[in-house]
Amino acid sequence: MIRIPFPQAPDYPAVEPGFNGPKVAAIHGLMGHDLMRKHLLRMMKESGYHDTTMYSHMHPTKAIADDLSEAAGANRRIAIVGYSQGGFEAIKVARELARRDITVDLVVTIAAGGLGRTLPAQWGFNPRKAPANVFRCLNFFSEGDRLGSDQKPERNLMKASQSGQYVENIVFPKDEHISHIRLVICYPESRVHPTVRARLLDPLQNELASLTRQHHVSGNAERASK
Numbered sequence: 001m002i003r004i005p006f007p008q009a010p011d012y013p014a015v016e017p018g019f020n021g022p023k024v025a026a027i028h029g030l031m032g033h034d035l036m037r038k039h040l041l042r043m044m045k046e047s048g049y050h051d052t053t054m055y056s057h058m059h060p061t062k063a064i065a066d067d068l069s070e071a072a073g074a075n076r077r078i079a080i081v082g083y084s085q086g087g088f089e090a091i092k093v094a095r096e097l098a099r100r101d102i103t104v105d106l107v108v109t110i111a112a113g114g115l116g117r118t119l120p121a122q123w124g125f126n127p128r129k130a131p132a133n134v135f136r137c138l139n140f141f142s143e144g145d146r147l148g149s150d151q152k153p154e155r156n157l158m159k160a161s162q163s164g165q166y167v168e169n170i171v172f173p174k175d176e177h178i179s180h181i182r183l184v185i186c187y188p189e190s191r192v193h194p195t196v197r198a199r200l201l202d203p204l205q206n207e208l209a210s211l212t213r214q215h216h217v218s219g220n221a222e223r224a225s226k
Contacts, residue, residue: 023071029084087112111148
């Protein structure tokens with residue numbers, strides 16, 4: 001019998017009052033708490049995205065959306081990064097925010113498919129359609145990862161809901177032997193696969209940096225108008 005662990009409480013960061021950088025929700029998959037904490041979460045915080053909260057994929061969708069809604073109400077940029085089962089949850093959170101008329105600046109899904117579809121929580125759910133309120137969406141998967149990628153190539157591809165959305169699918173071919181876990185290994189540098197660094201970690205950091213730049217530009221424009 002497989003025991004599904006009780007989800008950990010969200011890893012809320014200590015953020016100084018008035019912090020106005022991007023608000024990031026990092027959502028881990030089944031038994032992936034320690035993996036995300038040691039890797040993707042650490043990378044984002046060390047890169048300056050201090051208001052990054054880590055959630056379990058079993059954390060209530062509406063509760064994650066509540067946290068992001070509060071930040072959006074303060075005119076902050078919103079990003080959701082989901083790994084494995086957390087990638088399914090990232091799309092569900094974005095859909096909940098769409099019902100609240102809240103724009104999501106960035107959604108990133110990593111290895112969200114494959115055998116992950118067999119969990120009852122994902123039956124009948126389509127993780128490959130970016131909700132219309134998502135401005136930019138990056139979808140990463142490895143063809144050599146049965147846990148997180150589908151056997152039929154077309155089932156791995158994220159699609160836009162409407163024109164004007166930016167959706168990019170980044171595939172790691174099977175002959176590169178990128179496993180489910182290797183997709184998110186960030187530390188130490190000697191363990192980072194060069195292809196993962198170039199095609200996943202660097203683009204992720206660039207997308208988050210763009211959110212910071214956009215905020216500064218809009219903030220400067222607002223001040224100039226006063």
